[in-house]
Amino acid sequence: MSKQKKSPSHDKEKKHHKDKERSDPQEKEEEKSSRMSVKSILTFICLGIACCVGYKGYLETRVNTPFDSPKVVTKTGLAVPDRYWGSYRPGTYFGLKTREPYSPVMGLMWYFPTRLGPGGEGIRHWCEQGDHLEHYTWAQHDGKHFGVQDLVDGPIYMKTSFLKRQGGTNGGDWTARVGIYPREGVREGETINLVFYSAIEGLTNKGKLTPSSHSHITGVVGETKELGKFVMRYYNISGKIVKHSYLSVEAKGLSLLKETIITTLRLVSDKTTGMKHFVLPGDLTHFKEGKVEPNFVATQLEVTIPFELDVVYESGSFIDRPNTLVGEVYADELAQRMEDFHIKFEDTFGLKKKNFTDDYIDFAKSAFSNLVGGIGFFYGSSRVQSEHTQTPVPYWKAPLYTAVPSRSFFPRGFLWDEGFHGLLLASWDLDLELDIMSHWFDLMNIEGWIPREQILGMEALAKVPEEFVTQTNTNANPPTFFLTLRYIIQNYVERLTEEDRLGALDRLYPRLVTWFEWFNSTQTGPIPGTYRWRGRDAKTNRELNPKTLTSGLDDYPRASHPTDYERHLDLRCWIMLGSATLAEIAKLLNRDSYKYADTYSYLSNTNLLDELHWSEEMQRYADYGLHTDDVALKRPPPPPPPTRPTQQEMIRVVLTEPRDRYVDSTFGYNSLFPFFVHALNSNSPKLQKILTDLRNPELLWTDFGLRSLAKKSPLFNKRNTEHDPPYWRGNIWINLNYLTLEALNYYAKLEGPYQQQSKDLYTELRHNLIKNIYDQYIKTGYIWENYSPKNGQGRGSHPFTGWSSLVVLIMSEKY
Incomplete structure (x- = not known):
């Protein structure tokens, strides 16, 4: 039998098989490496998802996580026996x-x-x-x-x-x-x-x-x-x-x-x-x-x-x-x-020394006593929400010792009101005021935010409409505690430096710093040196001018069409006041004050202030934003048949398209904020313009106090919806009249061409305010939330012995 001859294809097959045998381990390694790569990717993806979920959960909890610092209130309950029992149900x-x-x-x-x-x-x-x-x-x-x-x-x-x-x-x-x-x-x-x-x-x-x-x-x-x-x-x-x-x-x-x-x-x-x-x-x-x-x-x-x-x-x-x-x-x-x-x-x-009669002094005692008698002690949790929570969540349960604006209408704590209350309370009892302030700052969360309205406990909750219960952590309120602290430092610094009080201030300090930083980061505008109140509704068609509840001035006219590019004058001035006050506190506590002094120097630069907020055309300070004055409330036409006709709510109609501009047709309290914080030099022509405008009866001046909005302003005394009467659109408010008197008193003591003009305005405005608030008290039995610019009659809620009780400091001339 002859020997079989190998064919070329067979040799190739055998070679391929040998090559395959040699390549299998490499392929296995590659497959193993590939599987490991997929596993790694999946692991990283899972870790990424877990991190995202965890971080999302972390963000959700920040809104109701307390600030990580020792509590400011160290003594309460039986440890403070003289304040243990009280009329704490205002x-x-x-x-x-x-x-x-x-x-x-x-x-x-x-x-x-x-x-x-x-x-x-x-x-x-x-x-x-x-x-x-x-x-x-x-x-x-x-x-x-x-x-x-x-x-x-x-x-x-x-x-x-x-x-x-x-x-x-x-x-x-x-x-x-x-x-x-x-x-x-x-x-x-x-x-x-x-x-x-x-x-x-x-x-x-x-x-x-x-x-x-x-x-x-x-x-x-x-x-x-x-x-x-x-x-x-x-x-x-x-x-x-x-x-x-x-x-x-x-x-x-x-x-x-x-x-x-x-x-x-x-x-x-x-x-x-x-x-x-x-x-x-x-x-x-x-x-x-x-x-x-x-x-x-x-x-x-x-x-x-x-x-x-x-x-x-x-x-x-x-x-x-x-x-x-x-x-x-x-x-x-x-x-x-x-x-x-x-x-x-x-x-x-010292009202006897100022020659007030017994009737006026009894009135002042009542005004003051109602503020003190309106101090309450509350316990419970707020309802809060952030952009990271789908629904409102409860804040932690906490106590609050605070005065209330009105026993009948607002028997609960309000953040910006309390700063004004503190001016009068600190004059009477500094320890009591520091106690109140400490309770408020113990309500600060880890972000540096304090809910602006405190509705703690069932009694307080029963008096609040549902729409106002939830507090949103993007929304601020004027930081008026800096106003209180400035007042204390200027008037009672020797009392403040005593050991217990200085200790309270030392515990307050990290929270004050964080609070200020929260304002200076979350409320800023896109242009350096600008600030914007959050919380305005850019989509509403019900309101003639969307409210700015966070500013405290509610329906005071702002830019007609809210955008992220608004510049709010009052908020800028509040931050300026806060930086100056923090710098003073830092010096008092032997801390580094440079950062806050530098911020104050930047914000008090009048050239920058004028660049951002001074309207050359109207010669006044103003907000800036997307605005038109040509708006009106009109009722839509009824729906066509066969729909049953019903009267529809009035909506806003824009008659002239808005444009980016100063909101300078509006002149009122907001226009005065650079004056309130002493941003103007005593020889500034802009100071003279403000003083002249103050005394103009067609603008803010009345025989009963300064109206909140000038008679010539487009929205003077206009309803914001068909159901909402004007609030900060002409009525006389005592807290900002007090700030006006404080500023007039300040400039009346500075040498300059407008010193006498400031003195004369101060004397006349002070007289008008005291007389009208007293006359209305005698006539009606109450101090009121605000007063009519037409005849001085009390308006709003009564009794309102929150910041309206500042009439006592006006009588006493304590600023």
């Missing part, structure tokens, strides 16, 4: 509580049994403008020890007062006196029902309340962790009790106490006299399944007019009290506190 006509998160509250309701309407109409409890009380005002209040309040409700004059006494380890004692006295129209033997109560917020594990029948009037025996054991007794000082009843029940919350009374009242007939009386039904907790502890105990007394009642609270830890604070003992100690108040008031404000 939204009620008369109420007391402690500075504890879940304090028991005590309060008063009253009604005329012959005038009680369906649904409880006629019961007085929360301060309500709709109650139409002719007058209610704290006549004296020192913020620590006592308060005396006058109220006029139809045919009666009522006086409520309280007095505290230190002792023991759990907050000491207090007594409240309620007096009812007749006016014209009271029939002989007419009665009124008084309801004095105590209640605990939330679950009953916060403490215990039990009705006490140790005497002929049902009192209360209670206990909480902070207060220990206590009793509350009632003493009939004068007058006749016609009917006595009480209520012990589980209430659903402090915001529903009046409703609880209304739903439990019973109308019964007296078997002896046949007279009908409204009574409370007693202990209702026995009628519920299971063991229910009451958290609301109320005592009702139907009494003849006149009548006086002492409500005595005594702490179980006060074992060595000399006597009970009741009757003549109470009257004597209260009289001494009132005398001390009068002496301190004159020492502080």
